[in-house]
Amino acid sequence: MKQTAKTLPAPLLRWAEERIGAVAAVRDASHDWDRSRVWELEGTGGVSWYLKVSPSEKFYLRESRAYRHVVPALGHTRAPQLVDCQARGDAEASLDAAADGAEKYLARARDRLTEDEWQLIRDHAARLRRVGPVPVGHIHGDNQPRNWMVFEGVLALIDFERARPAACVQDFIILTATQWADHPDREKAFFRGYGRSLTDAERQALRCLTVLDAVNCLAWGPDNGDELVTARVRRTLDRLMREERP
Template structure:
């Protein structure tokens, strides 16, 4: 988790003026909170778990595109799902976690929220520079949602 938090300033610098002062502070606050999450389950993760990397068949689901695979906290594999598939569809999150075999712990939920803020700024740094409107929009939606939820 510390390594993920360490990336916040790099992403903020790359995003530049795509985030206002309050948004930058929100990202910094979440990076600081991530350092205090506590223990979460770790293992080998896919690193880019999203529908475009899923192959469906009548016998089940398979993942493809393992170039970002690495040892990490399991919850890191849920960030893209949480900021896309689950954001407006809690039923999808519930179904996923049912098949996962357990609910996320409080520490994992906290980490997922913090990691989502870091993902948002990374999307806003990478997306425009690479002409990826979908990634840029994901970052902006996530950041806007966090700003509303964290600021009354």
């Protein structure tokens, strides 16, 4: 027996209308089982859209990847076209998530920070929430020379275990703290190859993220006996403190 029609939650309706415009009518299109949640949305001009809440993270990842990578090869006349998915929402929220994590690392590294350093980190966590929109995408997550391989002048990447949807600028944190810190020529060369410069919001975000990464590493390095990471982060904090002073 068909279950009672499922109501589309108001936050989901707002999310949909931000992407497709005004919705004139909503129809429950779920399958006849309790975990199925699908709605048909009628837009302007009688165009139909479907909004689905996946029953599990595993199914969500499988289906969203298929729509992003398989459907374009099939052609949009042979399968539905993906307009948007929550992965983009996760990416857009990645800067707030980084700011949220600052307090956890501050608690772990509190006795390794001066009062001024502690305040510097809290200030940059607050600033990160105010930088405004930045480009988002699927980042590598551990972008640094140990994960680069060059074949006949072509750069290849390995080790994708930290790849995820996020603000694109988050892929430059490690490079900022290591490869570019004393070699601005390397940074210029990188962005020539990248194909564009950072936006003002991205530059602000990158500075904040570099500060937050420092406290993350200061919590992790000594706890795991990694003297190289610990020394690197101390240099980063010292440099940032000098730059912040009038």
